[in-house]
Amino acid sequence: xxxxxxxxxxxxxxxxxxxxxxxxxxxxxxxxxxxxxxxxxxxxxxxxxxxxxxxxxxxxxxxxxxxxxxxxxxxxxxxxxxxxxxxxxxxxxxxxxxxxxxxxxxxxxxxxxxxxxxxxxxxxxxxxxxxxxxxxxxxxxxxxxxxxxxxxxxxxxxxxxxxxxxxxxxxxxxxxxxxxxxxxxxxxx
Amino acid sequence: xxxxxxxxxxxxxxxxxxxxxxxxxxxxxxxxxxxxxxxxxxxxxxxxxxxxxxxxxxxxxxxxxxxxxxxxxxxxxxxxxxxxxxxxxxxxxxxxxxxxxxxxxxxxxxxxxxxxxxxxxxxxxxxxxxxxxxxxxxxxxxxxxxxxxxxxxxxxxxxxxxxxxxxxxxxx
Numbered sequence: 001x002x003x004x005x006x007x008x009x010x011x012x013x014x015x016x017x018x019x020x021x022x023x024x025x026x027x028x029x030x031x032x033x034x035x036x037x038x039x040x041x042x043x044x045x046x047x048x049x050x051x052x053x054x055x056x057x058x059x060x061x062x063x064x065x066x067x068x069x070x071x072x073x074x075x076x077x078x079x080x081x082x083x084x085x086x087x088x089x090x091x092x093x094x095x096x097x098x099x100x101x102x103x104x105x106x107x108x109x110x111x112x113x114x115x116x117x118x119x120x121x122x123x124x125x126x127x128x129x130x131x132x133x134x135x136x137x138x139x140x141x142x143x144x145x146x147x148x149x150x151x152x153x154x155x156x157x158x159x160x161x162x163x164x165x166x167x168x169x170x171x172x173x174x175x176x177x178x179x180x181x182x183x184x185x186x187x188x189x
Numbered sequence: 190x191x192x193x194x195x196x197x198x199x200x201x202x203x204x205x206x207x208x209x210x211x212x213x214x215x216x217x218x219x220x221x222x223x224x225x226x227x228x229x230x231x232x233x234x235x236x237x238x239x240x241x242x243x244x245x246x247x248x249x250x251x252x253x254x255x256x257x258x259x260x261x262x263x264x265x266x267x268x269x270x271x272x273x274x275x276x277x278x279x280x281x282x283x284x285x286x287x288x289x290x291x292x293x294x295x296x297x298x299x300x301x302x303x304x305x306x307x308x309x310x311x312x313x314x315x316x317x318x319x320x321x322x323x324x325x326x327x328x329x330x331x332x333x334x335x336x337x338x339x340x341x342x343x344x345x346x347x348x349x350x351x352x353x354x355x356x357x358x359x360x361x
């Protein structure tokens with residue numbers, strides 16, 4: 001399983017529950033855009049490390065909407081305090097999926113600390129998060145996604161980027177479209 | 190409420206926050222915020238999120254804004270240094286407003302030498318980042334400027350700062 005396979009599973013989940021979806025910087029944004037471009041997606045083009053924080057703020061602001069953030073191992077390592085803040089707030093409408101490929105996949109696959117000793121599921125638990133799941137196969141990821149709408153999933157994948165084009169939307173258009181969707185009442189289509 | 194001169198400095202800031210309709214606050218402590226932060230935490234109409242680092246707070250506030258909130262960050266000016274990439278590559282890139290209420294340390298009256306460098310660099314950094322900032326001379330001005338600062342942030346779709354130096358917190 002590579003990142004793109006995990007993102008495809010997350011997209012199915014997000015579609016099923018009409019979740020708002022925040023995507024991490026770099027190739028993950030482009031892969032999400034390729035898998036399914038909808039107004040529910042916020043493509044975070046900069047601010048490495050902050051996808052989990054943006055997702056948390058969204059979930060706290062919109063307690064009647066489901067929110068999912070797609071993050072990566074390199075990014076979570078850069079903003080590990082976010083795991084403690086998420087544990088403290090623990091919104092039950094927020095699911096954080098850390099796609100852990102052990103590499104900085106957008107910058108040439110340099111190894112991250114999770115390719116060595118670091119274990120982000122253990123870090124998430126140590127930060128106080130109760131619902132922490134681990135997946136190493138697509139089937140297991142799908143099963144967890146069927147079971148829960150909240151908590152933290154660390155899914156281990158192989159490094160490697162899908163061959164996908166750049167996102168052509170401007171940042172302003174991404175934000176405007178996303179906020180129009182986020183302001184709709186829960187469940188309305 | 191009677192005259193503003195009877196308010197303490199943290200009460201004047203809190204009044205400004207309420208008047209401006211701020212309903213979502215992230216905080217990283219400073220000794221000068223020790224009375225204000227519990228006031229925010231006790232307000233049932235404000236979602237308060239203590240964060241571990243200011244850059245994290247910039248992200249949480251951006252998410253809250255996307256969810257329809259009027260966010261602010263309570264912080265020490267040292268945290269501006271921790272936030273610069275996100276203020277540029279998130280707020281500036283997308284046009285996301287944010288009010289930063291900063292305890293400005295490293296200025297006149299500062300007892301800790303390590304606060305001096307960032308104290309001196311805070312205004313030049315804000316200038317470089319094209320972030321408008323407000324410098325109230327009194328408690329009443331602080332209350333009023335918070336309202337104006339939030340209006341500016343939303344009108345211009347960018348972060349703004351309110352700088353509250355050591356002398357502000359020492360007013361009776």
